[in-house]
Amino acid sequence: MVDCDGDGVTDADEIAAGTDPNDACSYNVADVTVVVTSTVDCDGDGVTDADEVNGPDGDPTTPDGTDPTDACDYLDGAATVPATSMGDCDGDGVTDADEINGPDGDPTTPDGQIVMTPVIMM
Ligand SMILES: [Ca+2]
């Protein structure tokens, strides 16, 4: 049950399905049976395929992940790598890459967001 490219689909299943067992961006999401270990972000939304397919609970067999082939389908705040998608999912004229990455190009820093610090009344 080896999965050489780490996309969560075993080599045997990939060969049977006609996808490339050595290309972590070539697989059918429906064929994922093991935990995704690749570090690629195939759709460019800044969320790795592993995070999208495995989902918050880390189990790829439960359908709580987002679509790793749809740059408009991702969880806010889940981006860990710079987004490369030049699409504009919400149609506001700013590319997804610019929206996700922010001015410094790093999606893990909260630039552009106003962080409210709770005031604790003693
Ligand atoms: Ca594979």
Ligand SMILES: [Ca+2]
């Ligand atoms: Ca593959």
Ligand SMILES: [Ca+2]
């Ligand atoms: Ca992605």
Ligand SMILES: [Ca+2]
């Ligand atoms: Ca996605």
